[in-house]
Amino acid sequence: xxxxxxxxxxxxxxxxxxxxxxxxxxxxxxxxxxxxxxxxxxxxxxxxxxxxxxxxxxxxxxxxxxxxxxxxxxxxxxxxxxxxxxxxxxxxxxxxxxxxxxxxxxxxxxxxxxxxxxxxxxxxxxxxxxxxxxxxxxxxxxxxxxxxxxxxxxxxxxxxxxxxxxxxxxxxxxxxxxxxxxxxxxxxxxxxxxxxxxxxxxxxxxxxxxxxxxxxxxxxxxxxxxxxxxxxxxxxxxxxxxxxxxxxxxxxxxxxxxxxxxxxxxxxxxxxxxxxxxxxxxxxxxxxxxxxxxxxxxxx
Numbered sequence: 001x002x003x004x005x006x007x008x009x010x011x012x013x014x015x016x017x018x019x020x021x022x023x024x025x026x027x028x029x030x031x032x033x034x035x036x037x038x039x040x041x042x043x044x045x046x047x048x049x050x051x052x053x054x055x056x057x058x059x060x061x062x063x064x065x066x067x068x069x070x071x072x073x074x075x076x077x078x079x080x081x082x083x084x085x086x087x088x089x090x091x092x093x094x095x096x097x098x099x100x101x102x103x104x105x106x107x108x109x110x111x112x113x114x115x116x117x118x119x120x121x122x123x124x125x126x127x128x129x130x131x132x133x134x135x136x137x138x139x140x141x142x143x144x145x146x147x148x149x150x151x152x153x154x155x156x157x158x159x160x161x162x163x164x165x166x167x168x169x170x171x172x173x174x175x176x177x178x179x180x181x182x183x184x185x186x187x188x189x190x191x192x193x194x195x196x197x198x199x200x201x202x203x204x205x206x207x208x209x210x211x212x213x214x215x216x217x218x219x220x221x222x223x224x225x226x227x228x229x230x231x232x233x234x235x236x237x238x239x240x241x242x243x244x245x246x247x248x249x250x251x252x253x254x255x256x257x258x259x260x261x262x263x264x265x266x267x268x269x270x271x272x273x274x275x276x277x278x279x280x281x282x283x284x285x286x287x288x289x290x291x292x293x294x295x296x297x298x299x300x
Contacts, residue, residue, distance in 0.1 A: 001060060001129040004037065011065035011125040014039065014117070015058035017135045021049055023250055027137075028055035028113050032128045039126040044113040053128065055113065056135055065125075066116075073115040141283070142252035142264030144227060146245065148210055149191035164188070171207075183219075201236070208244070218275075226265040229286065235275035240265055242281055256281070261296045 005013045016030050029051045031041035043050060110116070120126045134150045136143065155163055156173035164174040171189030176182055180194045183202040194200065195212045201219035208225045211217065215228045218236040225242030234240055242265040243254055254263045261281045268286035273279055280295040288299055 004129050005060045013060040013127050015056040016053045016128045016130045024052045037127045042117045042121040137250045229267045229269045232267045232271040234273045237276045238273045239278045
């Protein structure tokens, strides 16, 4: 990316990657010259399909170009006419003036993708570097689980020695920190990371999950599509699970009974799940004790 920036004497270089046509409209879309790699057009979340080359959110800017672009974008926003409705004097409230102040503050907010990049596309020195490596959008805490899977798969393909050796109870790729304690009868994987000083009990099952530092999963518990926070405890025979998301899907939410919920279950720091308790598609804030079954909730 830096090499392209220097070779082209560019004003800006953006990192791009290819996604499916169906997913492309959820991102900033780039139309580029395949030969010169120059960005011809940029649209943030277009209503219709224009390209499956999307913005990865990594940029290189020439300082002598980006700051004038920001300045001109601010000027355009301040010069933009605003339609204001004035209430009659008898209904005039103090909140009216507060709303005006809020509008002024919003007018000062710049959005890189909408206000800057779209205009840079008019320049002949805006280029895209297309990566063939893996990429994942990280917008929610639950996004860490599919991102973790991508890193583990990359390490497995490169035959990294840091991964646990495959066996009857280790389905690769699996990372186990050297200070973690895992019972030989526990079954882990695929796509599992076990953090420092974590404890996995006998007969436990962990799949597509992240277990953070000093967390404990007791015997015969089941953890699927979840993040277990620091110093958290999952009781014996308990079940903590999220829902699998389709490959290539860049969202970690699903719709259940007409309600959008997180597909990844997350236990915050020092949470406790009682013995034989089932937790499904939940986000649990730190320091909570769960003593009954719960599903599709944010537990505060």
